[in-house]
Amino acid sequence: GENVEQHPSTLSVQEGDSAVIKCTYSDSASNYFPWYKQELGKRPQLIIDIRSNVGEKKDQRIAVTLNKTAKHFSLHITETQPEDSAVYFCAARPVGDYKLSFGAGTTVTVRA
Amino acid sequence: DVKVTQSSRYLVKRTGEKVFLECVQDMDHENMFWYRQDPGLGLRLIYFSYDVKMKEKGDIPEGYSVSREKKERFSLILESASTNQTSMYLCASSFTSGRLSSTDTQYFGPGTRLTVL
Numbered sequence: 001g002e003n004v005e006q007h008p009s010t011l012s013v014q015e016g017d018s019a020v021i022k023c024t025y026s027d028s029a030s031n032y033f034p035w036y037k038q039e040l041g042k043r044p045q046l047i048i049d050i051r052s053n054v055g056e057k058k059d060q061r062i063a064v065t066l067n068k069t070a071k072h073f074s075l076h077i078t079e080t081q082p083e084d085s086a087v088y089f090c091a092a093r094p095v096g097d098y099k100l101s102f103g104a105g106t107t108v109t110v111r112a
Numbered sequence: 113d114v115k116v117t118q119s120s121r122y123l124v125k126r127t128g129e130k131v132f133l134e135c136v137q138d139m140d141h142e143n144m145f146w147y148r149q150d151p152g153l154g155l156r157l158i159y160f161s162y163d164v165k166m167k168e169k170g171d172i173p174e175g176y177s178v179s180r181e182k183k184e185r186f187s188l189i190l191e192s193a194s195t196n197q198t199s200m201y202l203c204a205s206s207f208t209s210g211r212l213s214s215t216d217t218q219y220f221g222p223g224t225r226l227t228v229l
Contacts, residue, residue: 001171009152034217043116043202043220044155089154098143098162098208099170100218104154 002027004092006103014111019077021106023090026071030092033066033073034100038087047088048075080110115139116221118203124227131190133224135203142208144186145218146170146178149200158201161186162208193228200225 003026013019025033031052036044050057050064050073057064061080066073073092077084087107091100119134135144145160157170159178167178175197179187186205190197203221 006154036220043222045220046217049217098160098168098206099145099157101157102147102155104152 002030002092002094002097002099002101004090004101004103006090006106008106009104010107010109012109012111013080015080015082017080019075019080019084019108019110021075021088021090021108022072023074023092023103024070024072025092025101027092027094028068028071029094031095032093033064034091035062035064035075036089036091036102038089038105040086044089077108080108082110082112084108085110116203116205116219118201118221118224120224121222122225122227124229125190125193126229127194129190129193129228131193131226131228133188133190133201133203133226135186135188135205135221136184137186137205137219138184139205139207139219140183141205141219142183143206143216143218144180145204145206146176146186146188147202147204148172149202149223155202158188190226193226195228198226198228 034049037047038044063076090103116137146158147155161180177189201224204218206216206218
């Protein structure tokens with residue numbers, strides 16, 4: 001099955017700086033890559049996703065890039081703010097499958 | 113607005129008890145999932161269901177079973193609770209536009225923190 005590795009496990013950034021989280025996946029048949037954000041005590045929520053026919057996608061301060069050849073994708077958060085502090089999960093899913101395979105998560109702390 | 117609810121936010125049970133965790137979604141989603149969340153391990157899939165009365169094992173099904181008698185409801189059952197099943201349990205649901213669709217968003221419930229003593 002699909003195996004997703006996520007790095008780093010923790011990330012501390014100064015407010016206003018950028019944060020980057022990287023994930024690698026094992027199954028070349030994966031073609032859907034969502035990112036979820038989980039604030040403390042709350043449920044995970046989708047913040048952005050990318051499909052394999054696209055190399056990059058942006059939504060305001062967040063962006064995701066995908067390198068299919070290397071089988072890795074990354075989340076970029078620019079101009080970080082205190083409300084960006086959360087746990088972020090990447091995931092991957094092969095075409096035709098129902099299941100998402102999640103990474104272990106990255107705890108992001110934005111220092112004021 | 114998608115709503116996924118879980119029967120309890122916190123639950124304390126004793127070793128050997130049979131435990132039922134309930135999940136209900138109101139968006140007519142075909143797919144429903146049960147995950148377990150532990151620090152440093154991310155979200156691990158226990159079971160999922162893509163239709164009423166259909167179920168498939170996820171990555172860690174041992175010690176668990178599920179039931180889906182109605183489309184909106186998906187139950188996770190711990191047949192005989194053990195201390196290593198102390199965890200946060202998250203339910204999720206998603207809509208699939210077609211059986212081979214490659215894209216859908218999973219919507220999560222608030223979670224049930226289960227403690228087994």
